[in-house]
Amino acid sequence: MFVKFPQGATERTDKDAAAEVLYDVVIVGAGIAGSIIAAQLSEAGKRVLILEAGPAEDLTLRGYESYLDRFYSSTSKDNQAPYPASLAAPMPRGTDTRRIAPGAPDTSAYLVQSGPLASDTTYTRVLGGTTMHWEGKTPRMLPDDFRMRTLYGEGVDWPLSYEDLAPYYAEAERVIGVSADVEDQSFLGITFDERYVYPMKGLPLSYLDRMVAKDVDGMPVELDGEQTRLRVRPFPQGRNGIPNPAYDGGNGFVPQGAVSTYQVEVGERCQGNNNCVPICPVQAKYHAGKTLTVALESGRVDLIAQAVAYRVHVDPETGRVQEIEYRRYKRPDSKAFTTVRARGRLYVLATNAVENPRLMLASGLRGSSGLMGRNFMDHAYLLTWGLLPEVAGTFRGTNCTGGISDLRGGRFRRNxxxxxxxxxxxxxxxxxxxxxxxxxxxxxxxxxxxxxLRQGLVDRVSHQLLLAFMVEVPASPSNRITVDPSYTDRLGNMRPILTYAIPDYTMRGVAYARQLSKRIFARLGAEDHTDYDPNFWGYATYEGQGYEIRGGNHLAGTHMMGSDPSTSVVDADQRSWDHQNLFLVGGGSFPTVGTSNITLTIAALCRRSARAMLTQLDREQAPVQLATAGAPSHREEAGR
Amino acid sequence: MTAPSLDDFVALSVDLTAFGETDLLGTGLGSPYLAKLRGACGDAVVTALFAAHQAARAESAGDPDGFDRALRYRIFSDDCLGPVARNVIKLWYAGTWYGLPPEWTDSYGAQSAAQTSTVTAASYQEGLLWRAIGANPPGAKAPGFGSWAEPPRIDDRYLKGARR
Known part of the structure; x- marks a missing residue:
């Protein structure tokens, strides 16, 4: 079923009128985190204002197809190819990445990189955020990932356990619409409620996956004295498949199709376009526009786009946030802007683990723990590639249907x-x-x-196998986001500066991954064509061997949660320790990034935090005078 | 000089791509591609390319090995025609016109349409590359739910190829 976007919702809110409204919650960022919170709070009757930095029009099929046309016509088909660049709210782009010379930061693109390792990590600043270009893998984190310090003496423990988060994982799987089968996803301690099924049945493995599985399933691996056997296993996917009739106690599940202001008939089951990144042409893949639409449909959510948060103002006495000052630009290429304020009882920064700390630091809010922006994490990707002995029909299916998850956990994680x-x-x-x-x-x-030529293409392309090892990166205070007034963007916002190096703990995993890939290729009878270029921007050496390391766009860690205000930035509800009416949400709250793509866990945390926000709003329900009596009626009219 | 004809362009393209006339015309891109070629190289070069192709055909009189040799001698090894012919292949396979190398434009002139560009949004979708590997162009011509679990539709004659 298509998702009906309320016509005019991106234009119905007048910024000047909104500035006179005291909202229940002001949210910065219309990605998955902001959209989930807005939907949940508005459902509970709360009034919400969302500020989105990117340009925005009503979500329609025609608008989405303009993304698609830009992708088709673009000679570079990178993550951002479909999305309009705005000089006022720039986005990092993988194609901008340059090798960093020691002592000379790369300032050529929006994301300033001081190295030593360059990263091509990106995020997308449009309605729906980075879920527009995400691939859509939705694995849960392992129970062990929440207790890394206790179990392995590495990293940090979460103030939450897997069991605490499990009900919210189930909620997140409903919001996103996940296709998977419980029997494939129960491993390494991941458990589900007894009668739980995913909303939709798992997507089939690709012919290529099955060819790999034929030889890899059962392959023995010994690591740190523990024996395990590998198995090709499907990944849970945030894209539409066949609804499971047993879902929700037998009530079933209705998939969300494409978003539009008018009726459209696309966005049902995944059609195998093999283009999840950078854009699913039919919206079978979940994107946060689907949840944002639900929020806007409530009539209690106002949205102002082209609104770049500039500064968080706090009361020096109480530490509470008083307002968010933002800069509203008229056109994506204009330098001119107007300064506007947004006020709420609560404030939520829901941008991402780069932009959240960037805004806080640009506001002079370094945090009493001094940890704002520190412990930046991403996944370090190591790619290995070879040619299979038989035609495997590569380049069909979703970008990735299966893989090997057996080495996501184990005693070896102490090393x-x-x-x-x-x-x-x-x-x-x-x-x-x-x-x-x-x-x-x-x-x-x-x-x-x-x-x-035709024979050569089949020989060269249809035999290709690429294994992508997504290696965990532990928190390290020196990996961080900072700002510097000498680096600003066109609107005068300080640009994020990334300082990043891969810790040895990760490099040991990288080195092991390379060795394992050689064994896998040998077992498959594949020709190993892996070759790491010393001039590659992400080239890193460890124990005499060089590797190409790529970014994962899995931004995390920069406002880490914890149970002690002196060693964390937010509490388990993602509430700032320093500013009691401010929530910093998203991957930035993760103390560890584990080996899960981060979006499902972000969604689960936000579902949980939204409840904490409702509790806090009820608790703090002191009478508040609205500055202008006319303002509320304005928004109620506009909301219909 | 008469303008280079679509018929001559398609005849050349059939030999360069190993896709049939129906396949090529079925993309709807024969005319736009010929226009792109003329805009990027100029009619004199295009006419010379078609003439060389016809001469190679005539010279080899149906002998495949002779035709291959004639194409190599007359076109692929020619400073002017070689890069243009390779660009025609890439245009059909990728849907992108790649900028000609600087040594080519130094010798034969830079035309207005010489830079790397896609011809239309459809040209990416119609790239022959995807058909050659039994796949859809990523983001278009979706093959359908679950189709990826089946063996690829690649002609049997390519399945046992000797890998180099």
Missing amino acids: QAAFAVDIHNDGWGWSRGAPMTDLLDLVDNGGRYGES
Whole structure:
């Protein structure tokens, strides 16, 4: 069923009138975190204002197709290719990444990088945020991931356990609409309620996955004295499949299709476009626009786009946030802006683990723990690639349907990082730009044309196998986001500065991953074509071996949660220790990033935090005078 | 000089791509691609390319090995025609016109449409590359739910190829 976007919702809120309203909650960011919280709070009758930095129009199929057309017509098909760039709210772009010379930060793009390791990590600043380009894997974190300090003496313990979060995982799986089967996802301590089923049945493994599984299933691995056997296992996916009739005690599940102001008939089951990143052409893949629409439908949520938060103002006496000052620009390419304020009983920063601390630090709010912006985490991706002996039909399916999850946990984590392994259905695309680079090489250097070209393409491309090892990165205070007044963007906002190095713990996992990949290729009878270029921007060496390390866009850790205000920035509800009416939400709250793609856990945490916000709003229900008596009626009219 | 004809362009393209005339015309891109080629290289070069192709055909008189040699001698090894012919192959396979190398434009002139560009949004979707590997262009022509679990639809004659 299509998701009906309320017509005019992106324009119905007048910024000047909104400035005179005291909202229950002001949310910065219309991505998945902000949208989930807005939907949940408005459902409970609360009034919400969302500020979105990116340009925004009503979500319609026609608007979505303009993303798609930009993607088709773009010569670079990177993560941001479909999305309009705004000079007023710039986005990091993978293609901007440069190798960093020691002592010379790369300031050429929006994200300033002081290294030593460069990262191509990105996020998308449009309605729906980075879920517009996300791939859509939705694994839960392992119970062990929440207790890393206790179990392995590495990293930090969460103030929450897996059991605490499990009910919210189930809620998040409903919001996103996850396709998976419990029997495939119960491993390494992950448990489900007895009668739980995912909203939709698992997506089938690809032909390529099955070819790998034929030889890899049962492969023995011994690590730190523990024996395990590998198995190719499907990933849970945030995309529509076949609804499970047993869901919700037999009530079933209705998938959310495409979003539009008018009726459309797309967005049902995944069609295998093999283009989850950077854009699912039919919206079978979840994006936060679906949840944002639910929030806006309530009539209690106002949205102001092209509104870049500039400064968080706090009361020096109480530490409470008084207002968020933002800069509203007229056109994406304009330098001109108006300064506006937004006020609420509660404030939620729901941008991401780069922009949240950027805004806090730009506001002079370093945090009493001194940890604001510190402990930046991402996943370190190591790619290995080879050619299978038989035609595997690479380049079909979703970007990734299966992989190896057996080394996500184990005793070895006292010594080295764990990882999940993706089998990429898009071949060497990520590592070497296949299949276009293969085509160019065969034609320009191979003298191929006609039949010999067609044969060459099948030989070179349809045998491709790429394993992506998603390696955990532990919290390290020196990996951090900072700001500096000498680096600002067009609106005068301080740009984020990333300082990033891969800890040895992770590099030990990387080195092990490379060795394991050689064994896997040998078992498959595959030719190993992995070759790491010393001039690559993410080239890192460990014990004499060099590796290409890529970013995962899994931004985390910069406002870590904890139970002690001196060693964390937010509490288990994602509430700031220093500012009692401020919540910093998203991956930034994670104390560990584990080996799970972060979005499902962000969604679960936000579902949980929204409850804490409702409790706090009820508790703090002191009478408040509205500045202008006319303002509330304005918004109620507009909301219909 | 008469303008280069679509018929000559398609005849050349069939030999360069190993896709049939129906396949090529079925993309709807024959005319836009010929226009792109003329805009990027100029009619004199395009006419010379078509003439070389026809001469190679005539010279080899149906012998495949002779035709291959004639194409290599007359077109692929030619400073002017070689890069253009390779670009025609890439145009059909990728839907992108790649900028000609600087040594080519130094010798034969830079035309207005010489830079790397997609021809239309449809040209990416119609790239022959995807058909050659039994896949859909990522983001278009979806093959349907679960189709990825089945073996790829690649002609049998390519399945046992000797990998290099």
